[in-house]
Amino acid sequence: MAAIRSFTSCHRALSVRISGSHRSFAALAAPFNYEKLFDYDANPVDTKFRKLTSDGVSATTTACGKKLLQVEQPVLEELSRSAIIDIQHLFRPAHLNQLRKILMDPEASSNDRFVALELLKNACVSAGKVMPSCQDTGTATVLASRGGNVLTDGNDEEYISKGIYRAYTEGYLRYSQVAPLSMFREANTRTNLPAQIDMMTKPGDKYELLYVAKGGGSANKTQLLQKTKSTLNEKAFVEFVKEQITNLGTAACPPYHLALCVGGLSAEQNLKTVKLASCKYLDGLPTVGSKGGRGFRDVEWEAKIQDIAHELGIGAQYGGKYFVHDVRVIRLPRHGASCPIGIGVSCSADRQAKAKITEEGVFLEELETEPAKYLPDIKESSLEGGGDIVKIDLNNPMEDNLKLLDRYPVATRLSLTGTIIVARDIAHAQIQAMIDEGKDLPEYMKKYPVYYAGPAKTPAGMPSGSFGPTTAGRMDTYVDAFQERRGSMIMIGKGNRSAQVTTACKKHGGFYLGSIGGVAATLSQKSIKKVEVLDMEDLGMEAVWKIEVEEFPAFVVVDNKGNDFFKKWAKEAAEAEHDSFFDETKDFFYGLDKDSSGSLSLEEIAAGLGITIDQARGLLEKFDVDRDGVIDIMEFELMILKNANMRDSLLRGMDA
Ligand code: SF4
Numbered sequence: 001m002a003a004i005r006s007f008t009s010c011h012r013a014l015s016v017r018i019s020g021s022h023r024s025f026a027a028l029a030a031p032f033n034y035e036k037l038f039d040y041d042a043n044p045v046d047t048k049f050r051k052l053t054s055d056g057v058s059a060t061t062t063a064c065g066k067k068l069l070q071v072e073q074p075v076l077e078e079l080s081r082s083a084i085i086d087i088q089h090l091f092r093p094a095h096l097n098q099l100r101k102i103l104m105d106p107e108a109s110s111n112d113r114f115v116a117l118e119l120l121k122n123a124c125v126s127a128g129k130v131m132p133s134c135q136d137t138g139t140a141t142v143l144a145s146r147g148g149n150v151l152t153d154g155n156d157e158e159y160i161s162k163g164i165y166r167a168y169t170e171g172y173l174r175y176s177q178v179a180p181l182s183m184f185r186e187a188n189t190r191t192n193l194p195a196q197i198d199m200m201t202k203p204g205d206k207y208e209l210l211y212v213a214k215g216g217g218s219a220n221k222t223q224l225l226q227k228t229k230s231t232l233n234e235k236a237f238v239e240f241v242k243e244q245i246t247n248l249g250t251a252a253c254p255p256y257h258l259a260l261c262v263g264g265l266s267a268e269q270n271l272k273t274v275k276l277a278s279c280k281y282l283d284g285l286p287t288v289g290s291k292g293g294r295g296f297r298d299v300e301w302e303a304k305i306q307d308i309a310h311e312l313g314i315g316a317q318y319g320g321k322y323f324v325h326d327v328r329v330i331r332l333p334r335h336g337a338s339c340p341i342g343i344g345v346s347c348s349a350d351r352q353a354k355a356k357i358t359e360e361g362v363f364l365e366e367l368e369t370e371p372a373k374y375l376p377d378i379k380e381s382s383l384e385g386g387g388d389i390v391k392i393d394l395n396n397p398m399e400d401n402l403k404l405l406d407r408y409p410v411a412t413r414l415s416l417t418g419t420i421i422v423a424r425d426i427a428h429a430q431i432q433a434m435i436d437e438g439k440d441l442p443e444y445m446k447k448y449p450v451y452y453a454g455p456a457k458t459p460a461g462m463p464s465g466s467f468g469p470t471t472a473g474r475m476d477t478y479v480d481a482f483q484e485r486r487g488s489m490i491m492i493g494k495g496n497r498s499a500q501v502t503t504a505c506k507k508h509g510g511f512y513l514g515s516i517g518g519v520a521a522t523l524s525q526k527s528i529k530k531v532e533v534l535d536m537e538d539l540g541m542e543a544v545w546k547i548e549v550e551e552f553p554a555f556v557v558v559d560n561k562g563n564d565f566f567k568k569w570a571k572e573a574a575e576a577e578h579d580s581f582f583d584e585t586k587d588f589f590y591g592l593d594k595d596s597s598g599s600l601s602l603e604e605i606a607a608g609l610g611i612t613i614d615q616a617r618g619l620l621e622k623f624d625v626d627r628d629g630v631i632d633i634m635e636f637e638l639m640i641l642k643n644a645n646m647r648d649s650l651l652r653g654m655d656a
Contacts, residue, residue: 035292037265037332042286047354049363052082059205059359069150069205071357073159076152079355079362080163081170083211084140087351088132088173090367091123094280095257095350096374098325099123102255102316103376109320110388111555114413115516116255116316118553119348121526122519123371126466130172131521134253134349135456135468137173138213140164140195143276147204150357157197168192172457172465176216207357210281217252217471217517218347222274224267227339232262238308244343245309245323246569251471251495253517255322256345258309262298263332264340270332274342277328279352285330293333301329314569317516318555319411348518394418394549398447398489405490405511408556410565414513416552420451420492422545424470427536428478433638435481436625444534444546445487449513451547452493455531456520464531464547468520469494472512476501483508492554496566505558512558514565527552589636599630609646 056072102108102116126133142160146152168175169191177193178186223244231240245258259278264270273295276282286296309324316322334340346352353365368374390408392401395418421444423431431441452472456465472493479501482488489510491501494517501512515523527549535544557565592600592608600608606616623631623639631639640646 030291033292035290035294037293038282038295039286040282040284043284045280045283048366049354049356050366051360052079052362052364054361057357057359057361067149067205067359069147069207069357069359071150071152071207073153073155075357075362076156076159077163077166079209079357079364080142080160080211081166082163083209083353083355083364084164084167084213085129085171086364086367087211087213087353088137088167088171089126089129090369091133091350091371092352092365093368095325096120096123096368096371098255100374100376102322105321107321109315111318111411111413112316112320112322114553115318116322117375118516118519118522120371120375122522123368124375125521125525127369127371130459130462131466131525132171132173132456133351133466133521134215134518135174135454135466135520136176136215136217136349137168137192137456138215138349138351139176139219140168140192141212141214141275142195142197143200143210143212143281144197145200145202145208147206148201149203149205150207156199160197161193161195164195165191165193172459174456174465205359209355210276210279211353211355212275212279213349213351214275215252215347215349218345218349221248221252221347222271222344223247223342224271225341225343226267227341229336229339231339231341238304240341241305242308242312245305246312246314248343248345249496249569250314250317250517250566251473252345253317253348253494254314254345255316255325256347257326257328257350258305258324259328259330259342259344259346260305261330261332261342262339263334264342265333265335267340270340270342271344273330273332274344277330278344278346280328281352281354282328282330289331295330295332298329298331302327305329312569318413318514318557318565389413389415391415391417394420394449398486402489402509402511402560405556406509406560408559410556410559410563412556414554414556416449416492416513416554417550418548419448420547420549420552421445421448421534422451422453422547424452424454424542425474426539426542427544428475429637430536430539431487432478432481433625433635435485436635436638438625441482441485441487442535442544444544445482446485446489448546449490449492450488451515452491453515455524462524464524464528466520467524467528467531467547469515469517471495472497479510480504480507483510497558497564502558502562502564502567505560506562509560510558511556511560513554514557515552515554523552526550588640589633597630599628599632600636601630605631 056075058070060068062068099116099120103113122133125131175188175190175192177189179189180186231237257278259274261270261273261277264273286294287299289296305327306324310321312323313319314323353367355364390412392404392414394416431445452470452475453467454470455467458465470493472495476498479488483504490513492513492515494515497512505511528547529550530548532546533543534546537543592604594604602613602616602620605619606613620631623635625635
């Protein structure tokens, strides 16, 4: 009985304790208070718009007093066409002003000023609305916010896509989108569609849009890092930021508009915030946090990170202060166990425009049509650093030019005039195959510098479309073998190279020169005087071209003594850019290599290609360049390259 009494009093005491703690938990909860996670208009931003039209837009009021905005189909199509054309050719005044500021800043290096000047000149050329500002005309991205009282027929994405299609197909823009036909088979859509269109709704009778054209090099710099609370203190955060912005490198053509997002309720929210911040779309957010968890701009950290980036010394591509124009830092709420941190850039092709449709009409953000007014009224020679530019006549014998370059350190600015060979991935593979077959290099590879580049469409009456450098790192594996035979002794491209290039240049006396990224329009209009196909015409755009250039700007990046301008900041290997031909071919190869030996035997070739042993032997005899009785991956690439039918049949096999 005593035991039962004791249990009962114990139970009562426990119940009191539990109900007491219920009361205290309830007391801990905050009252409901809806707060916008993204309050875009907390600090209104003054955006100037130009009116396109009033046609196709009409306002009505319902019997119960609700205002409705009717938007007809052609409005979205025409607005989207105009927006994409504008952003491919024109820049925001603020961006141009930042370039001007570099020219006026005594702390900017002479290379900073030179790059800024070239970017401003490029803006002047592209403003003519023929040449796009960059040869990579990007992926079209649209963020559309439709008010709940805006009426359309609901096919908004289709009309927006049609406008984008017209802009890309009617202008001199490049098609970059590849459609997946199967897991490993892809084909260019030849329209630059699909576009990424994100539709959102909001209250009201206004339709707001943001148009962006994001280049591949720029998009590739976006990173998400899943960190922990341990990064959220001043010391750790500074270390983290330094490392991440150094890793960005220069392949996306600085000066950058850098954006970071710390936190986020999911990884995808974090990265979307990075992108919008880099487009200045979140500039109106509050600048302090709140207990409700709203997102905010941390302007103090924006200034600190800008200083860090300026002090790195990378500068606007070739040393100096202006690695970034500006920085945006957005702080978002997070799950206590996650701390996503995203980082991204808007590159020198800073292509965005806002648009809105209201009862007053259709409006597009006013971009600058007269960029020349941002060129300062001072002598160009003072901006270019006077006598620092070394002129190179490329038509002089190669050995003479190598001797001339030998006298100058890395980061020296050059002005190139004469003949350059343009060759990229597939042409390099073909030349490598010649070497493997025991043949010598083509004479043109020895006689002239090689430029890794690609153009946009060519406007009528012009030698080429916007013609800019591509990432040089993809050609790294060829350099030693080519230079051993006195080819590729002077290479021109953008971005850093791997150690194998520095080693080859030191061993053979070669040089790698950096061209300015982001100035494709001015390069084609001012520096490229003549373009003709020289070799491998059947490769189409991948053929070997011979171009004549005048005062083509470049910098010494890797010299013949083992010096590499980027070494201080670069990672071990240059980042390789995606190339669909070789990815596809490698996939075929590994699919046939059943015993994973790294080479294809007679039996594997026969089984994989569905041919007889005798037919496989015929192929082996033809393509087994080093006569070791098997086909290695290089030999296989050559075999596919030389045999379009075989590639097609492999593709069919993969589809089956
Ligand atoms: S400026 Fe550079 S990174 Fe930007 S789209 Fe052009 S090539 Fe790509």
